[in-house]
Amino acid sequence: xxxxxxxxxxxxxxxxxxxxxxxxxxxxIVHVEIPKIAxxxxxLIPYLLVGYDILRKAFKGIxxxxxxxENFLMAVATIGAIVLGEYGEGVAVMLLYQVGELFQSYAVxxxxxxxxxxxxxxxxxxxxxxxxxxxxxxPDEVEIGSIIVVKPGEKIPxxxxxxxxxxxxNTSALTGESKPREVSEGSEVLSGSINxxxxxxxxxxxxxxxxxxxxxxxxxxxxxxxxxxxxNFISKFAKYYTPIVCCAALALAxxxxxxxxxTKLGLSGYxxxxxxxxxxxxxxxxxxxxxxxxxxxxxxxxxxxxxLGGASKQGILIKGSNYLETLSQVKTVAFDKTGTITKGNFAxxxxxxxxxxxxxxxxxxxxxECHSSHPISxxxxxxxxxxxDPARVSEVQEISGHGVIAKVDGKDVAVGNEKLMARVxxxxxxxxxxxxxxxxxxxxVYCGHIVISDELKENSKEAMQALRRAGVTKTVxxxxxxxxxxxxxxxxxxxxxxxxxxxxxDKVSCVEELLGECAGNGRLAFVGDGINDAPVLSRAxxxxxxxxxxxxxxxxxxxxxxxxxxPLKIAKAIRISRKCIGIxxxxxxFALGVKLIxxxxxxxxxxxxxxAIIADVGxxxxxxxxxxxxxxxxxx
Amino acid sequence: xxxxxxxxxxxxxxxxxxxDAAKKTKGVKDCTVSFMTLKMKVEFEDGADxxxxxKEVRANCKKVEEDCEIFL
Numbered sequence: 001x002x003x004x005x006x007x008x009x010x011x012x013x014x015x016x017x018x019x020x021x022x023x024x025x026x027x028x029i030v031h032v033e034i035p036k037i038a039x040x041x042x043x044l045i046p047y048l049l050v051g052y053d054i055l056r057k058a059f060k061g062i063x064x065x066x067x068x069x070e071n072f073l074m075a076v077a078t079i080g081a082i083v084l085g086e087y088g089e090g091v092a093v094m095l096l097y098q099v100g101e102l103f104q105s106y107a108v109x110x111x112x113x114x115x116x117x118x119x120x121x122x123x124x125x126x127x128x129x130x131x132x133x134x135x136x137x138x139p140d141e142v143e144i145g146s147i148i149v150v151k152p153g154e155k156i157p158x159x160x161x162x163x164x165x166x167x168x169x170n171t172s173a174l175t176g177e178s179k180p181r182e183v184s185e186g187s188e189v190l191s192g193s194i195n196x197x198x199x200x201x202x203x204x205x206x207x208x209x210x211x212x213x214x215x216x217x218x219x220x221x222x223x224x225x226x227x228x229x230x231x232n233f234i235s236k237f238a239k240y241y242t243p244i245v246c247c248a249a250l251a252l253a254x255x256x257x258x259x260x261x262x263t264k265l266g267l268s269g270y271x272x273x274x275x276x277x278x279x280x281x282x283x284x285x286x287x288x289x290x291x292x293x294x295x296x297x298x299x300x301x302x303x304x305x306x307x308l309g310g311a312s313k314q315g316i317l318i319k320g321s322n323y324l325e326t327l328s329q330v331k332t333v334a335f336d337k338t339g340t341i342t343k344g345n346f347a348x349x350x351x352x353x354x355x356x357x358x359x360x361x362x363x364x365x366x367x368x369e370c371h372s373s374h375p376i377s378x379x380x381x382x383x384x385x386x387x388x389d390p391a392r393v394s395e396v397q398e399i400s401g402h403g404v405i406a407k408v409d410g411k412d413v414a415v416g417n418e419k420l421m422a423r424v425x426x427x428x429x430x431x432x433x434x435x436x437x438x439x440x441x442x443x444x445v446y447c448g449h450i451v452i453s454d455e456l457k458e459n460s461k462e463a464m465q466a467l468r469r470a471g472v473t474k475t476v477x478x479x480x481x482x483x484x485x486x487x488x489x490x491x492x493x494x495x496x497x498x499x500x501x502x503x504x505x506d507k508v509s510c511v512e513e514l515l516g517e518c519a520g521n522g523r524l525a526f527v528g529d530g531i532n533d534a535p536v537l538s539r540a541x542x543x544x545x546x547x548x549x550x551x552x553x554x555x556x557x558x559x560x561x562x563x564x565x566x567p568l569k570i571a572k573a574i575r576i577s578r579k580c581i582g583i584x585x586x587x588x589x590f591a592l593g594v595k596l597i598x599x600x601x602x603x604x605x606x607x608x609x610x611x612a613i614i615a616d617v618g619x620x621x622x623x624x625x626x627x628x629x630x631x632x633x634x635x636x
Numbered sequence: 637x638x639x640x641x642x643x644x645x646x647x648x649x650x651x652x653x654x655x656d657a658a659k660k661t662k663g664v665k666d667c668t669v670s671f672m673t674l675k676m677k678v679e680f681e682d683g684a685d686x687x688x689x690x691k692e693v694r695a696n697c698k699k700v701e702e703d704c705e706i707f708l
Contacts, residue, residue: 056702057702057703060702064699064700066653066699066700069649070647070649101646101647104647105646105647112672112673112674115672116673221670221673221675222677224670224672224673225668225669225670225673225675225677226668227668235652238649238652239652293649294647294648294649297647297648297649297652298647298648301648301670301671301672302672304672305672305673
């Protein structure tokens with residue numbers, strides 16, 4: 001609790017201590033003879049003690065032409081009650097209102113602190129290597145190019161490249177992934193990751209404010225400023241609500257009594273004309289008390305803030321509360337292929353028709369290709385995986401448009417396409433698989449072919465299933481790749497549709513076509529790796545960038561940034577947004593619903609001020625607690 | 637030119653009123669107040685004197701919500 005809150009608590013306690021005996025006396029529960037005037041004056045003590053700032057704010061509000069606000073409501077209601085002789089109720093209302101205010105201030109402050117602490121992945125210090133040894137400094141002071149030392153268990157304070165040492169890193173603060181990442185000399189490391197096993201000497205590449213951890217934090221903070229439709233609605237609502245309620249209260253205070261007096265209907269129910277007026281004015285005061293819109297106005301921004309914070313902890317950075325809203329309405333998802341659904345590397349995925357062992361065939365091809373720098377030969381060498389002894393290879397001929405011929409261990413090895421096979425006279429087998437086919441012949445005899453294709457990410461298939469479970473009805477892949485490849489991927493992964501052989505401009509028109517199709521029925525999200533997808537990302541309702549660790553372009557263009565490459569996170573993002581929006585709707589419905597019921601009860605004279613203020617504070621407490629639930633998204 | 641300021645305000649409604657008051661101030665092109673992060677982001681008109689404008693913004697906000705504070 002801060003100073004202001006502590007002062008308020010003290011005021012409340014002292015006022016309560018004064019109030020309770022006075023109330024008991026005034027209700028004749030405790031029998032003490034006190035002249036009425038004295039009682040009234042004594043009631044004013046706790047009243048003014050606990051409510052002086054409310055009264056002052058109401059007065060200042062009128063002076064500044066900001067008449068209709070909560071303070072005005074409370075001031076009028078309580079003064080009205082006291083003037084009408086309900087001293088106990090008037091003071092109680094003010095007391096309970098302040099209790100509500102204190103709780104609200106405390107709850108919001110605590111939630112804010114919880115959420116910002118949760119998101120605070122920024123380290124507080126760095127071990128800087130200087131001429132005099134290792135000095136512990138503020139990360140702000142470290143210049144680019146300095147060497148810092150990170151010991152096991154410490155957070156990496158700045159982005160950099162490892163100069164010396166190897167270790168495992170825990171990147172869960174950035175990506176939400178708990179799987180450790182192995183790093184060694186030359187590896188790029190990001191601030192916010194936790195060094196687990198070995199000591200690292202890192203040469204920094206950014207300043208503290210530009211480091212990844214700082215950028216992420218800034219992103220989430222800014223996101224809270226980007227208001228959602230719900231928040232805007234609530235702001236507008238609160239602006240009109242209070243004046244309307246005040247007028248309604250006035251009408252309630254004046255019209256029914258006038259009506260009863262003029263028509264003499266039901267007049268017999270009241271002891272006197274005075275009692276008639278008192279009854280209705282009191283109802284109007286109660287009306288005013290209930291009408292406070294705090295619960296809704298507080299809980300909605302809190303829900304969004306918690307949702308944004310919770311998501312960022314999972315490695316899902318959402319750049320605005322409004323995007324959180326749109327995400328929850330997504331029914332169609334369009335994907336880029338390379339880098340999004342597939343790994344974007346080209347690897348050996350199959351070996352067919354080989355009389356030799358797969359490994360043996362790969363060995364021959366890797367050796368034959370050992371001098372080539374072609375990306376395909378790189379894939380072949382990676383697939384072989386073992387040391388390649390160039391001494392075993394001789395008479396290498398690279399024939400452009402065909403392939404490579406070399407002598408490996410004395411054998412004539414031909415590695416290439418059909419044209420090369422025709423040239424060496426080997427009868428090759430064509431392949432039904434999509435991808436690049438590399439045929440191999442040994443001493444003129446066909447020895448099978450190797451399929452090289454873009455590998456699917458492990459989670460892609462599961463990701464599509466998860467999306468379907470999350471309510472996404474259409475999943476479409478957009479790619480510039482060949483139709484056969486696209487069809488294969490779409491089938492393997494389980495997409496509802498695909499478009500292939502697209503030029504970049506075509507991708508935008510595809511998205512527009514899909515937008516037209518889904519108009520009125522959910523929103524469209526586009527998922528890409530950001531680098532060349534900027535126009536498509538901005539055209540879609542929601543642009544999601546993947547694997548954005550460090551990529552400025554992606555962070556700029558996209559509305560949602562997934563900190564790792566995992567397509568499963570897309571479904572998770574949608575589920576998180578749905579939970580958050582669900583809670584927001586619950587709060588609005590609950591708070592407004594209960595208020596409406598209480599307003600009716602107050603108008604009918606059934607609810608008195610005690611009930612009113614308890615309902616008000618109670619609703620607010622529940623709304624705030626419900627809003628915090630948006631933080632807990634780990635298990636979604 | 638955009639600048640971000642730390643603020644202190646008690647209730648969400650007051651934050652909204654601060655935002656409205658700031659938007660109406662001369663020299664301010666646009667303004668967002670985030671109650672949750674306690675930050676006010678101001679976009680100034682071209683050529684505006686940020687210090688002078690912010691002093692007026694602060695005064696205007698104080699008029700609508702006495703308890704608020706903008707840390708300049």
